[in-house]
Amino acid sequence: MNNKKIALGLVGLGVAAYLGSVYIVNKDDRNLAARQIAQYSHLDPQSLNFQAMKIMADKGCGYCHTSDSEMPFYSEWPIAKNLMDADIQVGLRHFDINKLYRNLQNQEPVSEVALARIEKVLYDDSMPPKIYQSMHWAAGISKDEKHTLLKWIRESRAERHQDSPVTAERKQRALQPIYTTFEVDAGKAELGKVLYHDTRLSGDDTVSCASCHSLDTGGVDNLVGSVGIDGQVGGINAPTVFNSVYNKLQFWDGRAHDLQAQAGGPPFNPIEMGSHDWAQVIEKLSDDDEIVAMFEYAYQGEMTGDTITHAIAEFEKTLTTPNSRFDQYLMGDKQALNEIEQHGLDLFKQYSCHTCHAGEAMGGETFETMGIKADYFADRSAPITAEDMGRFNVTGQASDKHKFKVPTLRNVELTAPYFHDGQAETLEQAIYDMGKYQVGVEMSDSEVKAIKSFLKTLTGEYKGETLSIKADNVQQANDV
The missing domain is CATH 1.10.760.10 (Cytochrome c-like domain)
Structure with a gap:
């Protein structure tokens, strides 16, 4: 009988300790969420952007899906720290939510990928994880909250794709047809096309942009590594130039912020095109009367590294492939x-x-x-x-x-x-x-x-x- 009382007492203590921990954890969650929400006070509280952000803050999404979130009080405790660090590493590998938060804070369009990721976990009920909800009781997403988030996702897409030639319902989906027409200066794009195919951008006049990104082979060279100046082979596969205007950043590692910045990289890469500087390139181009005339028309005669790369970027903006x-x-x-x-x-x-x-x-x-x-x-x-x-x-x-x-x-x-x-x-x-x-x-x-x-x-x-x-x-x- 005494053993039974002791066992019941221990169970009671365990339940009390668990419930007490849940109370403290959830109180801390509410405080952290309130501080995060305060950063978005400039948004209309009735807007879907604000409501979506509030739900994500209330659920603690930032704990595991950002690298710089304010963490709960217990995050530095030895066992908790190890568990949370592991969860953050896994969370960031799957979805870094920082950019989404910045988009909302700056009232910018939210990434298509972020919307698709959130939509998926709402449909399969995989987030927040059940083990997380065992301590964070308020983290579960209610039916009304799910409805709000899905409405936010659909309306965000519809606003972004308002010019798409599809039905109103299709505009709310993750996959869209190519329909955007980018504003292009025809004279600069024509010059860019010539420069794109001009081997004089390379040190020994053997390699052009088209050597690795041929328009006749899907915008690539179909090689594991591209062949550059002096027969050297690069260490990375050439991505397609077609539809590259849609890329948020350029190169596999995103080191160039736009097409123009990307166009300025290969000419001076010692393995790819191997030119010393723009002066070397411009000296060769200046001997070509036709090229000089095109620069005169497009850039009032200004031939610089900036105008060369700008022209190439203008041409690359035309390389979209609709109507598949x-x-x-x-x-x-x-x-x-x-x-x-x-x-x-x-x-x-x-x-x-x-x-x-x-x-x-x-x-x-x-x-x-x-x-x-x-x-x-x-x-x-x-x-x-x-x-x-x-x-x-x-x-x-x-x-x-x-x-x-x-x-x-x-x-x-x-x-x-x-x-x-x-x-x-x-x-x-x-x-x-x-x-x-x-x-x-x-x-x-x-x-x-x-x-x-x-x-x-x-x-x-x-x-x-x-x-x-x-x-x-x-x-x-x-x-x-």
């Missing part, structure tokens, strides 16, 4: 995709591919860790290189190691080999590897085939013609 079969499907033609292609689209969404590959370009918005569900680099036979460090090389933040810009999936059937290191030789291999390393599933051959069939419907048109790899370019790639 998938675009036609999104715009209402349900016959544009056959049965297996539609099944591939369903699998694409089932495996959450659209939570990285969202928007018009279906990529280019965020940087993601290569190997979230399995260690890609441990399985790869090649040793780790400086290029493999990805976004870390730019930010120096440990959480950015092995993070790379999510590539556009537009015209993806033409841009093999795949990934930053070019290690996936075929589209089938790329799909299989994405399943294993990013989703955590081993796709069947039939699933890979279906997704590949869908991805091939993303090939669009340039100048009114469907993109393809020209036969002579295929032979050149095979000969290298």
